[in-house]
């Protein structure tokens with residue numbers, strides 16, 4: 396099997412998926428001495444086309460873990476717009492130090508259903524979109540070392556033709572895939588964060604409109620950035636990319652869940668690599 400081009404494609408609200416998936420793709424391309432291209436479909440205008448990959452191409456495809464799965468609003472793009480006729484693929488998920496549950500296996504299955512042959516997979520850890528302390532500043536130096544090792548293993552596998560099995564890569568996760576993870580309060584009652592949206596501290600806002608530009612669902616009103624014209628998926632892009640740090644959550648249930656995650660999942664989760 397020869398690979399003549401490597402792609403990194405991803406949705407990434409706060410940039411952690413982008414960091415790992417770009418690095419892995421770029422490194423593999425370097426080792427194989429072939430061209431490399433990135434495709435970021437975080438913004439709606441980049442989710443309009445169908446991407447088709449040929450047999451001699453390798454796609455490193457990334458997604459953050461949301462509620463233990465691929466983000467449900469992005470799933471249609473993963474399912475319908477990333478197609479292949481025998482191209483190789485490597486699914487990678489980024490999770491916020493709790494668990495990646497079934498997100499990796501869901502991404503693997505989706506790629507296989509779309510005509511890819513998955514040859515490796517990985518789950519890395521990224522600073523949690525809801526928090527500045529949970530997995531703070533990850534992926535860090537140690538994670539990048541593991542990403543390097545992983546990229547080398549994938550490149551090696553491609554170079555040694557015989558290592559490419561006909562079966563999908565075995566990864567951790569349940570199949571059939573479990574329902575979305577539900578946050579719960581101290582009485583085990585479900586916390587509904589669906590309608591929660593960040594607020595704006597207008598005393599700090601300079602109206603630069605970064606938040607409106609980076610929203611993956613284009614849900615922030617350009618004329619009045621305190622207003623929403625669509626759904627909020629709480630991806631954290633508007634909060635973490637605001638240069639003045641003026642967007643925040645004040646919903647009681649959401650804050651309970653955030654603090655609960657920070658308390659319960661303080662331990663350091665490590666990347667899991669499958670190759």
Ligand SMILES: Cc1cc2nc3c(=O)[nH]c(=O)nc-3n(C[C@H](O)[C@H](O)[C@H](O)COP(=O)(O)O)c2cc1C
Nearest residue numbers: 408409410411412459462463491493494521523524
């Ligand atoms: C709506 C939502 C749900 C999430 N659910 C999980 C989860 O189930 N498990 C987990 O460990 N992290 C979870 N996270 C954290 C993200 O997986 C983590 O922040 C990831 O690094 C985000 O990737 P990005 O920077 O590419 O957007 C969730 C984040 C969001 C926004």
